[in-house]
Amino acid sequence: MAGAEDMDRLLAEVLAATAPLRGSGRVATYIPALADVDPNRFGIAFADGTGEVHGAGDCDVPFSIQSISKVFTLALALERVGPALWDKVGREPSGSAFNSIVQLEHEQGKPRNPLINPGAIVVTDQLVGDGGADAAIDRLLAFLRVEAGDGSIRVDDAVAASEAATGARNRSLAWFMKSFGILTNDVETVLSAYFRHCALAMSCRQLARAGLFLAFDGRDPCTGREVVAWHRARRINSVMMLCGHYDNSGEFAFRVGLPGKSGVGGGILAVAPGHGTIAVWSPGLNEAGTSAAGAAALEALVERTGWSVFF
Template sequence: MMLKRDVDLKAAVEAAWAAAAAHRGEGKVASYIPALARVDPMKFGIAVVTRSGEAIVAGDADEAFSIQSISKVFMLALALNRIQAMLWERVGREPSGSAFNSIVQLEVEKGKPRNPLINAGALAVTDAVIGDGSPDEAVAALLDYLRSAGDDGAVLTDDEVATSESEAGARNRSLAYFLSAFGNLRNPVEDVLSAYFRQCATAMSCRQLARAGLHLAFDGRDPVTERAPITPSRSRRINSLMLTCGHYDNSGDFAFRVGLPGKSGVGGGILAIVPGEASVCVWSPGLNAAGTSLAGAIALEALVERTGWTVFA
């Protein structure tokens, strides 16, 4: 996968930002989480980090936002590092075709979530990362991972958002208790939720998140630092799950329009991986009906049109 001949990447990023800028403010912010309901819907940033570590940015690319479900990608990496293939005994690998917080599917399928990127699956993954340790240790492991992968020690949890999520977390509590009832949580429900709400409340900018995802574009090895947080096979599996499951019941449309592995979060961010080339992060808080950034998806579609980046080339 390579850039189209004679493409100026800086110009392509600026064109992608411009193509989506008119859609700022469209969609709906995640109002069910009070702290996210207060975010300015006109914010919009994009960052592309290449093999050399160079960042090409536009808009609000250096403003921190709540990464929310994008954290599931990195927790999945930690869980695979910790318990390896045993994770798949507890979580499936199929697209859900349902909303990210569906309870019906979890009950019908006897407590085994369809994949690790829906909320129920992510709760099981978080439980696996906690293991015999504590919620605090699991959150610290995530922050260490992001700081190391992003070569940036400034990544933090937004405690206000975490508290807000916990206070509005009835649906996630229901999912966690369903998992526990079917024997798919090893730790107390509130311990798992404590770690889960804090992982989702991680605050990062587009520039930071794109940099932290760069190793996923190069088989798990950072091309700048040469650190390898995960093995090549795990990196490829994570990318495949991002492509098929990264946007809930909007995953097929995203693959059709953008053609890259990606993971959205209801904070308005999307992390997209360009294998062998780059990592991309966009952020715009207005969401479509499936919980994916509306303007962000438009920007990514415009970017791949200009660059020729797609896993289907």
């Protein structure tokens, strides 16, 4: 593990190396509340095995984590219902757009994996259970605030409202799955929770620290407390590696070699098992919806550290 000064210097190097890419790509415009985000923002943070979080750039600026929230809802749903979750959602890469309805129809309403939109809606349905959408969001917020050690993490209500107002495709996906008996709860109840957890606002520092248990077999390395069972942490990492970037997942694995999850807000959470977690944010997206400068920053980081599940 690099020392604190070494890590600070490394993150500064990565920040400088990726400066020419800052502002590249296109911000997500199909969610109106995200359309006006400054594309030149860039932050990166690394949480290590001592719980210390190192950062550079705009690492303390909250942003909309969007689909990165799917990692945490998956962890909570697995703890709630266990392996029964896999009866309703698969574990295979999609190879299709994150909101494809064609694939869902072909597979009779069962989503290919929990990190595409229909799969995450199913996970949200299981997290809601019989307790309602508000209770599910309260549990998620409590979980993230504990894991990040920061009580200020919140849902951005303006982004959630914007998602709900423009969520016709997600409603179509949800109703389609409901018709196959995949969803248990009322569609609008599930989507109320889904839109809100995608609208979570977190900084790179908060996000990296919140995901740290995934780098240490489900335990908080500072306290030894089990956050999720070790086998579930490993399975979450495997799904992130295979499915975390939609139809860009293979390219990300090829270039970065770490489990990761991107969001259309421009964030990426990556896990370096045994070392720590990295969160990066740059709003400009490539054609597959992954942060262009963020992915390049992670590639630059692993080139300098040698961290990869393939070494």
